[in-house]
Amino acid sequence: MPEPSTAAGAPENGTGTTSPRSLAEALRARDDAALCALLHSRPDLLNPVPGDVTQLATRAGTRASVVRALERLDRFTLQTVEALAVAPDPCPYPVLEGLLTGGEDERARTALPRALATLRDQALVWGAEDRLRLVRTARELLAPSAQRPSPTGLGPTVAEATAGMSPTRVQEIVAAAGLPATHDPVSAVTALTALFTDPERMSALLDEAPAEAHQVLGRLVWGPPYGEVTPNPAPPVRWLRDRGLLLPATARTVVLPREVALHLRGGLAHRDTSPVAPPVTAHREHRPPLVDANAAGQALAALATVEELVKSWEHTGPPVLRAGGLSVRDLKRAAAALDTTEASAAFWIELAYAAGLLASDGEADERYAPTPAFDDWRELPPAERWSALAAAWLPATRTAGLVGEQDAKARTLSALGPELDRSAAPEVRRRVLELLADLPEGGSPDAEAVLARLAWERPVRTPSDLRARLAGWALTEAEVLGVTGRGALSGPGRALLEHRDPAPLLAPLLPEPVDHVLLQADLTAVAPGPLRRPLGDTLAVLADVESKGGATVYRFTPGSVRRALDAGHAAADLHAFLKEHSRTPVPQPLAYLIDDVARRHGHLRVGAASSYVRCDDDAMLGEILADKRSAGLGLRRLAPTVLAARAEPTALLEGLRAMGYAPAAESGTGDVLVARADAHRTPARSAPVPVPDGPPVPDATLLGAAVRAIRAGDLAATAVRKEPGPAAAVPGDLPRTSAAETLATVQAAALTGSAVWIGYVNADGAASQRVIAPVRVEGGFVTGYDHTADEVRTYALHRVTGVAELADEHL
Numbered sequence: 001m002p003e004p005s006t007a008a009g010a011p012e013n014g015t016g017t018t019s020p021r022s023l024a025e026a027l028r029a030r031d032d033a034a035l036c037a038l039l040h041s042r043p044d045l046l047n048p049v050p051g052d053v054t055q056l057a058t059r060a061g062t063r064a065s066v067v068r069a070l071e072r073l074d075r076f077t078l079q080t081v082e083a084l085a086v087a088p089d090p091c092p093y094p095v096l097e098g099l100l101t102g103g104e105d106e107r108a109r110t111a112l113p114r115a116l117a118t119l120r121d122q123a124l125v126w127g128a129e130d131r132l133r134l135v136r137t138a139r140e141l142l143a144p145s146a147q148r149p150s151p152t153g154l155g156p157t158v159a160e161a162t163a164g165m166s167p168t169r170v171q172e173i174v175a176a177a178g179l180p181a182t183h184d185p186v187s188a189v190t191a192l193t194a195l196f197t198d199p200e201r202m203s204a205l206l207d208e209a210p211a212e213a214h215q216v217l218g219r220l221v222w223g224p225p226y227g228e229v230t231p232n233p234a235p236p237v238r239w240l241r242d243r244g245l246l247l248p249a250t251a252r253t254v255v256l257p258r259e260v261a262l263h264l265r266g267g268l269a270h271r272d273t274s275p276v277a278p279p280v281t282a283h284r285e286h287r288p289p290l291v292d293a294n295a296a297g298q299a300l301a302a303l304a305t306v307e308e309l310v311k312s313w314e315h316t317g318p319p320v321l322r323a324g325g326l327s328v329r330d331l332k333r334a335a336a337a338l339d340t341t342e343a344s345a346a347f348w349i350e351l352a353y354a355a356g357l358l359a360s361d362g363e364a365d366e367r368y369a370p371t372p373a374f375d376d377w378r379e380l381p382p383a384e385r386w387s388a389l390a391a392a393w394l395p396a397t398r399t400a401g402l403v404g405e406q407d408a409k410a411r412t413l414s415a416l417g418p419e420l421d422r423s424a425a426p427e428v429r430r431r432v433l434e435l436l437a438d439l440p441e442g443g444s445p446d447a448e449a450v451l452a453r454l455a456w457e458r459p460v461r462t463p464s465d466l467r468a469r470l471a472g473w474a475l476t477e478a479e480v481l482g483v484t485g486r487g488a489l490s491g492p493g494r495a496l497l498e499h500r501d502p503a504p505l506l507a508p509l510l511p512e513p514v515d516h517v518l519l520q521a522d523l524t525a526v527a528p529g530p531l532r533r534p535l536g537d538t539l540a541v542l543a544d545v546e547s548k549g550g551a552t553v554y555r556f557t558p559g560s561v562r563r564a565l566d567a568g569h570a571a572a573d574l575h576a577f578l579k580e581h582s583r584t585p586v587p588q589p590l591a592y593l594i595d596d597v598a599r600r601h602g603h604l605r606v607g608a609a610s611s612y613v614r615c616d617d618d619a620m621l622g623e624i625l626a627d628k629r630s631a632g633l634g635l636r637r638l639a640p641t642v643l644a645a646r647a648e649p650t651a652l653l654e655g656l657r658a659m660g661y662a663p664a665a666e667s668g669t670g671d672v673l674v675a676r677a678d679a680h681r682t683p684a685r686s687a688p689v690p691v692p693d694g695p696p697v698p699d700a701t702l703l704g705a706a707v708r709a710i711r712a713g714d715l716a717a718t719a720v721r722k723e724p725g726p727a728a729a730v731p732g733d734l735p736r737t738s739a740a741e742t743l744a745t746v747q748a749a750a751l752t753g754s755a756v757w758i759g760y761v762n763a764d765g766a767a768s769q770r771v772i773a774p775v776r777v778e779g780g781f782v783t784g785y786d787h788t789a790d791e792v793r794t795y796a797l798h799r800v801t802g803v804a805e806l807a808d809e810h811l
Contacts, residue, residue, distance in 0.1 A: 153223020
């Protein structure tokens with residue numbers, strides 16, 4: 001529909017409606033709701049709040065703002081802009097429709113009003129339907145040139161291509177095309193343009209062309225429209241060039257004029273238009289309970305993985321690289337510990353970091369370690385722990401999928417490094433989930449359909465295709481995290497997307513923690529579900545995890561039993577623990593293993609001399625001294641039951657264990673030392689803040705205040721003064737009156753309650769125009785309601801440059 005305008009003096013168009021002559025007039029004619037919609041869709045226009053509508057229009061036409069607006073258009077709306085960029089300015093609606101539909105594409109004809117409405121709402125297009133105007137900056141960005149081809153593949157017009165051509169050459173082309181000679185090059189170009197835009201005459205001219213000439217035109221018609229020629233071109237090219245169907249661009253290139261290409265294309269600006277978004281349908285159907293159960297299993301595995309990862313860093317975490325981030329070697333170690341790929345390990349590390357569960361400790365020898373928040377997180381119920389992870393994943397801008405790739409300076413991107421933020425990631429992630437949410441419950445789409453839909457909604461202009469990769473990573477991460485199950489959005493995932501707490505939906509789907517294991521004769525224990533925390537922590541020390549899944553399998557080894565003894569557990573304690581928590585009898589081989597390791601454990605004592613070995617069995621000490629493998633430890637006998645060593649206590653312990661002994665460390669008082677290291681925690685750290693993609697979307701309160709400020713500023717900038725003098729004839733000039741006239745005028749306005757227009761210079765020397773309604777004048781100050789600021793203010797009279805009454809229609 002034509003955009004209304006109240007601008008005085010605007011010319012009437014052919015339909016009888018008033019067409020705005022500028023973007024500012026078009027914006028001024030909008031109501032407050034339409035201005036709010038514009039500022040909501042283009043929040044960069046609010047930084048800072050424009051002083052009036054003219055400033056708003058100027059900012060809406062800046063290159064950076066227009067580029068940002070174009071990048072957020074869907075494919076067909078962008079194709080509409082591209083067609084307007086090569087259309088006449090202004091462009092009648094039927095001409096634009098012909099460029100996009102060719103008179104035959106009914107789907108494009110139906111979709112065009114929606115696309116045009118979007119462009120109007122975003123202030124990229126304005127004017128009545130018979131005078132559609134594209135913002136000049138957008139036209140400059142999308143118009144074709146030799147250096148920057150148009151996305152439509154069209155070249156310059158005949159007038160643009162012949163701009164530097166000699167008048168004689170133009171007349172030669174006109175004559176070869178069968179047109180009568182003219183008296184000046186302008187009329188000659190006009191006649192040539194009329195020929196190329198006349199379908200009947202153009203068809204007749206092309207019928208005379210050699211067959212090879214049609215082949216040349218066919219190679220250029222859909223772009224690029226430029227081609228190289230030799231100084232002595234082939235006859236078909238010469239025939240086309242002589243008649244202006246190809247025009248010289250440089251000494252060695254020719255260009256196909258836009259009018260000729262449009263005739264050959266049947267009037268289409270694009271070879272293919274995409275008026276309808278590619279559908280995303282359910283590729284497979286699953287029962288919703290099955291989807292939720294599968295997602296719950298993934299959620300439980302995610303909790304176990306994150307906890308295992310962070311706990312593995314609580315004693316000696318990996319060091320922080322000098323440039324920040326995790327080294328490749330440490331990433332491989334984390335992947336091996338989690339029994340997963342490096343890409344998957346990078347995702348879990350970044351997820352734990354985004355949730356604030358791990359960070360760098362900030363010490364001189366900087367390392368990564370759990371944060372105090374990790375301890376609080378471990379105490380939460382499983383559903384709430386998962387909710388915290390999912391809530392950190394959805395808005396995160398850090399992109400684990402980039403780990404291992406190289407940046408613009410050929411530096412490898414590392415996990416936890418500083419260059420992983422991609423501001424588009426949260427938007428793509430949320431949009432992927434929204435597409436899944438639009439499907440019937442239990443429906444999972446084909447991944448290619450999702451990618452095609454996202455590519456239509458935001459056409460990719462960069463070769464990296466980052467948005468498509470972000471979408472692929474989002475689908476994978478949602479599945480392993482448990483937001484989706486079997487490719488379909490789960491119930492908790494739907495709650496997460498709708499800003500609801502997913503924990504109440506997830507809790508009934510998770511198995512209750514168990515307080516028992518099943519011991520087996522092959523020195524393994526099977527946990528039939530997630531273990532309660534005290535049981536799980538103790539069993540993790542006493543045994544090694546052999547396999548994970550719905551049931552976790554633990555294996556007891558001499559090393560794992562010794563680890564439990566080192567941690568301060570006695571053999572009797574271990575027997576009692578297993579008997580209490582096993583639903584099956586303790587197998588005899590396991591009891592023998594514990595007793596055998598315990599019998600040898602602590603038989604040797606290591607202390608600091610640098611270090612020493614103490615043993616009541618002097619024969620065993622003699623055996624150690626005689627063993628050639630002990631030569632590197634620097635042992636010598638101090639007493640029948642004591643050996644001194646040059647090695648440090650830790651190295652001595654490791655050396656004796658490598659020889660097959662089971663020594664224990666002892667304190668200065670002779671007591672066995674517990675070898676469990678204290679868990680290291682970082683100082684309190686907050687989770688990383690996502691990097692926003694441009695300015696934040698304003699809320700309703702800010703939008704309302706901004707529109708009021710713009711309207712008030714516009715009133716001050718456009719209000720008409722009563723009987724302006726010669727000095728006030730130039731728009732935007734500050735009113736100039738003497739001090740006495742200023743005082744008398746504002747006093748009279750205060751008595752009558754009328755508004756006046758003042759010029760004011762503040763303490764910083766900045767001049768502005770204000771429309772105020774004075775209510776009190778005293779002590780050299782005037783106090784009144786400032787329509788520009790929409791509040792009551794006080795102004796010093798000596799800073800008022802002058803005052804003028806408003807015209808009657810503005811009172």
